[in-house]
Amino acid sequence: MxxxxxxxxxxxxxxxxxxxxxxxxxxxxxxxxxxxxxxxxxxxxxxxxxxxxxxxxxxxxxxxxxxxxxxxxHKSDLEAASLDPDALLDRAQLKRSEDALRRQGYTELVDWACNDLENFDPTRLAKVMRAIIAKNMVDKAFTIHGSALQDYDGQDFDRIREEIIERDRELIRMSRKVIRQGLLRDARPPQGNGIGHKSTYTEMSLIINEMNKRRNRLGIRELTQRAGQALLELKPCWMMSPLAVAQYLHEGMEFDLVVIDEASQMTPENAIGALSRAGQAVVVGDTKQLPPTSFFRKMLDDEDIDEDLREDSESILDMANVAFMPIRQLRWHYRSRHSALGDVGLLMQGSYHTGFTT
Missing domain, CATH: 1.10.20 (Histone, subunit A)
Structure with missing residues (x-):
């Protein structure tokens, strides 16, 4: 002992x-x-x-x-986790992001963000990251092309930018012509009937006859009824409103694909006419936008209608989100020269990249 x-x-x-x-x-x-x-x-x-x-x-x-x-x-961390278990997921995501940044060579930035908490403003982190990436890109460009870039001044760059813009516009114009020529080259419109009374002409015979007229031409509705297949061969892409679909498309006129844009604003009854004329459909819209509303229509029907009865209608986008899977998320937009619009898209449950045309 x-x-x-x-x-x-x-x-x-x-x-x-x-x-x-x-x-x-x-x-x-x-x-x-x-x-x-x-x-x-x-x-x-x-x-x-x-x-x-x-x-x-x-x-x-x-x-x-x-x-x-x-x-x-890590006693304080464990105590905080016991009080708010859901925050563990956020901390885990933060740890993964921190490790990813360190692997990509941003150790100094991570140390600054984690250690200098008194002077660190989280709202500045995204701007700091963009500035670092931009500086690295500039440094790399000068490393590779520095000798050539030194011979240019601001006026030279402005002139080059203007030339690129003009070439881009010219490329767009030429692309339109190429597409148009390709469609006409590959089109095989039916000749139709071109014998007898002109009121019996159909398809290309009718179209050629109408092209030679200077007045008293047929209306669109009758033209699509008598020469619909020839028109589809010559012009395979049609842009129409639901009302135009109901007025001008006749039985037998079918398309390969129907694209419904701004679908959150369209009711199913307005979309059914176009959907029934194609075997495939792409329904595009934003669920964050307001749905179709019957408010004004009901005001016209009955000005004294109870406010509780003014209900929003279901859109074709709502039905498509339930009926069709998977849902595709657009990742590029061309509506702005500035990437800030992409940040708005992120807030609206999206992941956008910015592109723009001139």
């Missing part, structure tokens, strides 16, 4: 960082009471280690983070 006591005391002395202080305590205190205290501390430490091990097993903590010292250092 005496030997065991001496061994325990020796271990206690070795655990002290200040050995002289440990020896002084041993000389001034009762060895037996000191040993009991050391044994109690060991038992509590062993019990705490066992409970910590059970905790680490329950949360599947990696081996590198299972030490008592690690848990003690």
């Amino acid at each position: 005496a030997v065991e006591r001496e061994v325990r005391l020796a271990r206690a002395i070795l655990d002290f960082e200040n050995t002289d202080l440990a020896v002084s305590i041993l000389r001034s205190a009762d060895a037996d009471s000191l040993l009991r205290t050391v044994m109690e501390i060991d038992e509590r430490r062993n019990d705490l280690a066992a409970r910590a091990g059970e905790f680490c097993d329950s949360v599947r903590l990696p081996v590198d983070y299972r030490s008592l010292q690690f848990l003690f250092d």
Whole structure:
């Protein structure tokens, strides 16, 4: 027993960082009471280690983070997590983002954001990142093309930009002509009837006859009825409103694809006419926009209608989101020269990239 006591005391002395202080305590205190205290501390430490091990097993903590010292250092984090468990997901996402930035070489930026909390403004992080990326791109461009770029001034760059804009516009005009010529080259419109009374002419015979007229030409409705297949061969893409579809498209006129744009503003009954004329459909819209409303129509029908009856109608976009899967999210937009519009898209549950035409 005496030997065991001496061994325990020796271990206690070795655990002290200040050995002289440990020896002084041993000389001034009762060895037996000191040993009991050391044994109690060991038992509590062993019990705490066992409970910590059970905790680490329950949360599947990696081996590198299972030490008592690690848990003690992160005591405040664990207490905060116990009060708000849902925040753990945010912290995990933050940790993954931090690791990803470090792997991409942004260690200094991460350290600044994490350590300089007093001077760090989270709202500036996105701007700082964009500035760093832009600077890196400029530095790389000058590294590769620096010798050539030094010979240009601001006026040269303005002139080059204007030339690029004009070439881009010319390319758009030429693309239209190429598409038009390709459609006409590949078109095989039916000749139709071109014999007898002109009121019996159909298809291309009717179209050629109408082209030679200077007045008294047929209306669109009759023309599509008598020469619909020839028109589809010559002009395969039609842009129409729901009312125009009902007025001008006759039985037998079918398309490969129907695209309904601004679908959140269109009711199903207005869309059914176009949908029935194609085997495929693309329904495009924004669920964040206001749905079709019958407010004004009901006001015309009954000015005294109860306000509770003014209900919004279901749109064809709502029905498509339920009936068709998967839903595709647009990732590019061409409505603005500035990328800020893309930021608005992100707030509206989207992921957009900015592109623009001149």
